[in-house]
Amino acid sequence: DGGITQSPKYLFRKEGQNVTLSCEQNLNHDAMYWYRQDPGQGLRLIYYSQIVNDFQKGDIAEGYSVSREKKESFPLTVTSAQKNPTAFYLCASSIRQVNQPQHFGDGTRLSIL
Amino acid sequence: GDSVTQMEGPVTLSEEAFLTINCTYTATGYPSLFWYVQYPGEGLQLLLKATKADDKGSNKGFEATYRKETTSFHLEKGSVQVSDSAVYFCALSGGYNQGGKLIFGQGTELSVKP
Numbered sequence: 001d002g003g004i005t006q007s008p009k010y011l012f013r014k015e016g017q018n019v020t021l022s023c024e025q026n027l028n029h030d031a032m033y034w035y036r037q038d039p040g041q042g043l044r045l046i047y048y049s050q051i052v053n054d055f056q057k058g059d060i061a062e063g064y065s066v067s068r069e070k071k072e073s074f075p076l077t078v079t080s081a082q083k084n085p086t087a088f089y090l091c092a093s094s095i096r097q098v099n100q101p102q103h104f105g106d107g108t109r110l111s112i113l
Numbered sequence: 114g115d116s117v118t119q120m121e122g123p124v125t126l127s128e129e130a131f132l133t134i135n136c137t138y139t140a141t142g143y144p145s146l147f148w149y150v151q152y153p154g155e156g157l158q159l160l161l162k163a164t165k166a167d168d169k170g171s172n173k174g175f176e177a178t179y180r181k182e183t184t185s186f187h188l189e190k191g192s193v194q195v196s197d198s199a200v201y202f203c204a205l206s207g208g209y210n211q212g213g214k215l216i217f218g219q220g221t222e223l224s225v226k227p
Contacts, residue, residue, distance in 0.1 A: 006156075031213055042202065042219040043157075050213070058214070090156055098213055099145035099164055099206045104156035 002027045006091050006105035012113050021076045021108045023091035030096035032074035037088040115140040119203050119218035134188040134221045136203035144205040146186040151200045193225045
């Protein structure tokens with residue numbers, strides 16, 4: 001079955017530490033996205049990529065970084081510059097056309113120790 | 114800019130009650146509209162979609178009609194079940210110049226009691 005795999009499901013970060021969240025898809029989608037979800041709130045876009053080796057900042061990119069070296073993979077690094085990283089992080093992918101739905105992974109919950 | 118506004122939750126209903134979750138939007142151009150559902154601790158699942166005015170999306174007993182004249186895409190279900198308890202998100206497509214990203218409402222939590 002095709003889908004999006006996010007790992008790990010739970011992640012803990014110490015103060016001053018960078019952590020990387022994994023996102024892999026086998027849907028052959030060109031576009032991939034990272035969202036942050038805080039309790040009781042909607043989704044906010046962190047970064048997105050429409051093609052390999054290219055990505056754009058979303059609405060809340062500060063303190064985050066991404067890479068897109070392979071079509072299947074879009075890892076997100078939460079850096080120590082992100083002062084409030086505790087949240088639920090969702091990765092999504094879609095066909096690279098307008099008006100297409102996005103397909104989501106099951107998320108990674110990041111907490112600060 | 115484009116935006117989506119949903120009715121605030123939580124919405125609490127008894128089993129077999131009628132459900133309406135309101136969603137209105139502001140957008141330029143002709144976006145597609147989506148409803149997603151999120152069960153506790155999981156990602157979002159596409160529930161239904163509509164791509165143009167007067168289209169009706171439907172799935173699993175849920176329906177929503179793309180109303181351009183009222184800029185609305187309200188979600189309805191005739192008889193809810195306990196298993197429908199989840200958070201529901203309305204979203205619109207941001208257009209090609211926005212990288213195909215989706216713009217989400219803040220979500221509406223639904224709780225269905227037996």
